[in-house]
Amino acid sequence: MSEQKLTGAQIAIKALKDQGVDTIFGYPGGAVLPIYDALFQQNDIRHILVRHEQAAVHAAEGYARSTGKVGCVLVTSGPGATNAVTGLLDALCDSIPIVCLSGQVPTHLIGNDAFQEADTTGITRPVTKHNYLVKDVNDLARTMHEAFYVARTGRPGPVLVDLPKDVQFAEGVYVPPAEVKHKTYRPQTKPEIARVEEAVELMANAKRPIFYTGGGVVNSGTEAARLLTKLVQMTGFPITSTLMGLGAFPASEPQWLGMLGMHGTYEANLAMHGCDVMINIGARFDDRVTGKLSEFSPGSKKIHVDIDPSSINKNVAVDVPVVGDCAAVLEEMIRLWSARQQRNDPAALKDWWKQIDGWRARNCLNYNRSESVIKPQYALERLREALKGKDHYITTEVGQHQMWAAQFLPFDEPNRWMTSGGLGTMGYGLPAAIGAQIAHPDAVVVDVSGEASFLMNMQELGTAVQYRAPVKIFILNNKYMGMVRQWQELLHGSRYSESYSEALPDFVKLAESWNCVGLRATKVEEVDKVIEQMLAVTDRPCIVDIVVDQKENCYPMIPGGKAHNEILFGPEDSPSDATPEDGMVLV
Amino acid sequence: MEQNIEKHTIAVLVDNEPGVLARVIGLFSGRGYNIESLTVAEVDNAAHLSRITLVTSGTRMIVEQIKAQLDRLVPVHKVRDLTDEGPCVERELALIKVAGTGDKRIEALRLADIFHAKVVDATLTSFVFELTGTTSDVNDFVALMTQLGLVEATRTGVVAMAKGQTGF
Ligand SMILES: Cc1ncc(C[n+]2csc(CCOP(=O)(O)OP(=O)(O)O)c2C)c(N)n1
Numbered sequence A: 001m002s003e004q005k006l007t008g009a010q011i012a013i014k015a016l017k018d019q020g021v022d023t024i025f026g027y028p029g030g031a032v033l034p035i036y037d038a039l040f041q042q043n044d045i046r047h048i049l050v051r052h053e054q055a056a057v058h059a060a061e062g063y064a065r066s067t068g069k070v071g072c073v074l075v076t077s078g079p080g081a082t083n084a085v086t087g088l089l090d091a092l093c094d095s096i097p098i099v100c101l102s103g104q105v106p107t108h109l110i111g112n113d114a115f116q117e118a119d120t121t122g123i124t125r126p127v128t129k130h131n132y133l134v135k136d137v138n139d140l141a142r143t144m145h146e147a148f149y150v151a152r153t154g155r156p157g158p159v160l161v162d163l164p165k166d167v168q169f170a171e172g173v174y175v176p177p178a179e180v181k182h183k184t185y186r187p188q189t190k191p192e193i194a195r196v197e198e199a200v201e202l203m204a205n206a207k208r209p210i211f212y213t214g215g216g217v218v219n220s221g222t223e224a225a226r227l228l229t230k231l232v233q234m235t236g237f238p239i240t241s242t243l244m245g246l247g248a249f250p251a252s253e254p255q256w257l258g259m260l261g262m263h264g265t266y267e268a269n270l271a272m273h274g275c276d277v278m279i280n281i282g283a284r285f286d287d288r289v290t291g292k293l294s295e296f297s298p299g300s301k302k303i304h305v306d307i308d309p310s311s312i313n314k315n316v317a318v319d320v321p322v323v324g325d326c327a328a329v330l331e332e333m334i335r336l337w338s339a340r341q342q343r344n345d346p347a348a349l350k351d352w353w354k355q356i357d358g359w360r361a362r363n364c365l366n367y368n369r370s371e372s373v374i375k376p377q378y379a380l381e382r383l384r385e386a387l388k389g390k391d392h393y394i395t396t397e398v399g400q401h402q403m404w405a406a407q408f409l410p411f412d413e414p415n416r417w418m419t420s421g422g423l424g425t426m427g428y429g430l431p432a433a434i435g436a437q438i439a440h441p442d443a444v445v446v447d448v449s450g451e452a453s454f455l456m457n458m459q460e461l462g463t464a465v466q467y468r469a470p471v472k473i474f475i476l477n478n479k480y481m482g483m484v485r486q487w488q489e490l491l492h493g494s495r496y497s498e499s500y501s502e503a504l505p506d507f508v509k510l511a512e513s514w515n516c517v518g519l520r521a522t523k524v525e526e527v528d529k530v531i532e533q534m535l536a537v538t539d540r541p542c543i544v545d546i547v548v549d550q551k552e553n554c555y556p557m558i559p560g561g562k563a564h565n566e567i568l569f570g571p572e573d574s575p576s577d578a579t580p581e582d583g584m585v586l587v
Numbered sequence B: 001m002e003q004n005i006e007k008h009t010i011a012v013l014v015d016n017e018p019g020v021l022a023r024v025i026g027l028f029s030g031r032g033y034n035i036e037s038l039t040v041a042e043v044d045n046a047a048h049l050s051r052i053t054l055v056t057s058g059t060r061m062i063v064e065q066i067k068a069q070l071d072r073l074v075p076v077h078k079v080r081d082l083t084d085e086g087p088c089v090e091r092e093l094a095l096i097k098v099a100g101t102g103d104k105r106i107e108a109l110r111l112a113d114i115f116h117a118k119v120v121d122a123t124l125t126s127f128v129f130e131l132t133g134t135t136s137d138v139n140d141f142v143a144l145m146t147q148l149g150l151v152e153a154t155r156t157g158v159v160a161m162a163k164g165q166t167g168f
């Protein structure tokens, strides 16, 4: 080990390099100036200057989700750190690996209400997987490496390292990653074989099995997605996935039933309701998925594969818990399945598929097509056609457009779909798209957006322009906070309290003011043309204002507190008695 | 699915680092779990390890969640459910101040003797007793002293250890 001394700021940058970081999203300020100075004097790490620290975290999430790497963030003390809080919680909820460095006032001022002081480790404790305050420069390198290890190992998540300014100036010794071993944190990744055997035994005797997969498969990596696809094909079972898991299994495969949950497909939800063996891989029985807990898949034996033991038996009691990394578990499952003589009764499986095909024939994503007004679903169908064969990534904001994107855009690979699932953060999509575009400069990156969500982080257009990130902002403009309006129709007598998008900007002019391309479609026949023009723009961002039907609602829908077999298919299903009183309180 | 509320004593070995107690307490308040008592002190100075003993209650599913959530905290080395793992010794220490004169003072001293409480401070009009025992011993003693001039009581909360030769 070299005894050469570096400043804290240099140590931080060297640790980032040694951790393989090539891009960091950040915003400067007094408490991080030494780090910015160190960044200035090197060329290995590219700094992307965002316009708001929340967006720095979302951009890092987009970068992380689309590459499988750890996303990196740098913010100043006080307001810089508090602005990052929403992003950190977003990453925690969706298990996205992030390392966030924050500046802090010098150690001797901590606790004195100094200028731009915040109790950053206190504020971020519940929104991070772990956080650190580094008070001694000689702890810095080890802490940085630990932060990366914790962020990416086990169930991934955001880790914050708070760095007082005097520590950034102080000189200390650097240690490389190889010399750092974490004392306590060793998540179990290899499953207990006996558990996997039990699981495979259940699977082989199932008459009505279903795979229910989630973001854990995506987090586990492309190998997990490959193994999942293999196992699903070997077994011939149907498969559905959560919002976060889309793409881990190819949507173009016949075994794919579409997304499940509140706005999931009829066939996916009914198959979950009626299955006799449920194989949950890397999903967490979230309330958006289970609906009414007491009526959730009442007749099934449940297998739950998760790397986080605290996810098991949290909401739903399961029969076979398997703690481990999805890829490791899937590999064992495939091995045991291949070695088995006795497999499912083919007649039973055939009957099950017959039943599922019956549900599929209901064609639940059908909508009332129109010649006179652009339906949001139609716009997405056209986008889907236009993106076929193109290397593309999709992000979304939050609302109806997000659910329609999940329903109408197919994903055949993992890491192509980025959305704020657990936290549901409006304003996520644009910065996430920028992060994905920075990581994949030649790909098409589209943020499927709502007019209200776009306004939440639209300042990031400046970031996209500065770095020539040609993101496409595809606004399904219904002039409403559509998802809020839909709930008000369902639960509050259609009293549209504050859900109308008043005083919207002219999105075309807005784009032009930043020297971006602005496009608009108001008629059905303009949609294809506008999409074509949008895809032709490759040197700057492009905003597309698709003026859609203001009243369209997102179906199918299982209202809060209802069971999987109580589904609304469209406006003709009266919303009056749709939701029981105990469901009203649910969000 | 109604379930019985169970009371559990849980021992947690943690790195003695800043914020670790805040993480544990934040977990309980943030997720709405009960804490009936919590004690913490460093037990291994060289390795910077602290041991937390906490008494909590909840359904079986909640208690299992609490343990899994504790185990998930990065500075946590080990989590043991002493209630589940067989017999254990549980003790609390209390300091109890009683003021008075005459018969009440004599009675307080007599009861203290029965409970094996020690007198750790005495004036002509008051005693401070030190009592070590189970939670219910301490409860009983405090209840009696309430009638004999109790001024104040302070208690450590439970510390606990499994019986038998094996360690944590
Ligand atoms: C930061 C934030 N604030 C509030 C909400 C609540 N919310 C969920 S969807 C929604 C409306 C979104 O409107 P828009 O972006 O126009 O999408 P649409 O539903 O119309 O497609 C709101 C306000 C949220 N999810 N995030």
Ligand SMILES: [Mg+2]
Pocket: A399, A450, A451, A452, A476, A477, A478, A479, A480, A481, A482
């Ligand atoms: Mg809208």
